[in-house]
Amino acid sequence: MQFLDLTGRDAIAPVLALALALGLALPYEPVQAAAGLTLEQAQQRALARSRAIPAQDAAIAADRELAVAAGRLPDPVLRAGIDNLPVSGADRFNIGADFMTMRRIGVMQELTASDKRRLRAASMEGAADKAAAGKDVQIARIERDTAQAWIDLYVAQQMMDLVRQQAAQADLDLQAAEAAYRAGKGSQGDVFAARGRVGAAQDKVDEVDTRVRTARTALARWVGPDADVAPAGLPDIDRVRLDPAALETQLAHHPDIAVLDREEAVARTEARLAEANRHPDWSVEVTLQQRGQGYSNMLSVGVSVPLQWDRTHRQDRELAAKILQADRIRDEREERLRAHTADVRALLDEWRSTRARLARYRRELVPLALDQSAAVLAAYRGGKAALADVLAARRNELDVRLQALQIEGEAARRWAQLNFLAPSNHLEATP
Secondary structure, eight states: OOOOOOOHHHHTHHHHHHHHHHOTTOOSSOOOOSSOBOHHHHHHHHHHHOSHHHHHHHHHHHHHHHHHHHTSOOOOEEEEEEESOOOSSTTTTOTTTSTTOEEEEEEEEEEOOHHHHHHHHHHHHHHHHHHHHHHHHHHHHHHHHHHHHHHHHHHHHHHHHHHHHHHHHHHHHHHHHHHHHHTTSSOHHHHHHHHHHHHHHHHHHHHHHHHHHHHHHHHHHHHGGGGGSOBOOOOOTTOBSOOGGGHHHHHTTSHHHHHHHHHHHHHHHHHHHHHHTTSOOEEEEEEEEEEOTTSOOEEEEEEEOOOOTTGGGTHHHHHHHHHHHHHHHHHHHHHHHHHHHHHHHHHHHHHHHHHHHHHHIIIIIHHHHHHHHHHHHHHHHTTSSOHHHHHHHHHHHHHHHHHHHHHHHHHHHHHHHHHTSSOTTSSOOBO
């Protein structure tokens, strides 16, 4: 960087002109792109690109198909064979020589009780309902993660604008320090300090540039190449689709809790099925037996009944295990609901706190920094302040605006975590 070869107050006039050109009193609200990728568009594209949702649809359809099959009787069993075939003597292996030899063919059907078939079908329907709740979990996760990535890119790009202004401000500081040093109005230490600020500002630019590229990569994971489009303005982060007064009631229908609800329902159905299995199913068999010439054919009818001779240690224990499994899921659901409610209340508190801090920055601290810059500039024009004071006020203004942007990003991230606990069409927005 070249030194300004000027002296006195005129030596730093070009520096002041440059500072004014950069705008010492820029408004706080960032200028948005005329067209950009809105959060809703990003989420819609993420849902359209997701393969997790079609996978859940396939799981739901598969369980529905199995439910139909489970409600039907078992397939009949075809039974064929040869009875009483001689294996020695003159008639060995002769099917029609001995009057006791018979060719047998028959059908056996297991007569499963209708209530058992109904419970088996209900169990598979419950599994389909659980998969449907799992689909809601996937949708909410995709919307939430997409919102987080979108917000990260938005904040990073806004931050890049500010840190570039800080870098330009650091260059002005250095020019002013060098000019003052040449004019005999500053020390060499001031020049070194200014150069340090330039290096720190450029390091910050590099850091935020990496953050922008990382955020764009994260968003591209969800929306594809559209991540190259600059995000449009933030949505209304002062409203969430939760009612704090009825939080536990709303969270009882949260997708994660709904999955456990469906899982418990399946376990209860399986317990009822285990109870029904304490009554055995009968099987009926009809067999036609053909004998050799000169002998009558025969027809046999039989019934098979399983003997539950050790019900205490088999069927009863299976029933007890199913009931305990259902109780375990119920208790796990209750515990998870309590933990989830506590986490969401903590998130609500953090969201309210960051919103209050952001409002304070917008209402008081940022306007105060702008007013301070304007007042110091007016004093400089009146000969009552030094250019160093003007530049320091400008640095402070940029720092305050950067802090406000960081707080806005924190509030937006908390908002996204709260607003997309469930799919976006499940709850209404409340202030």
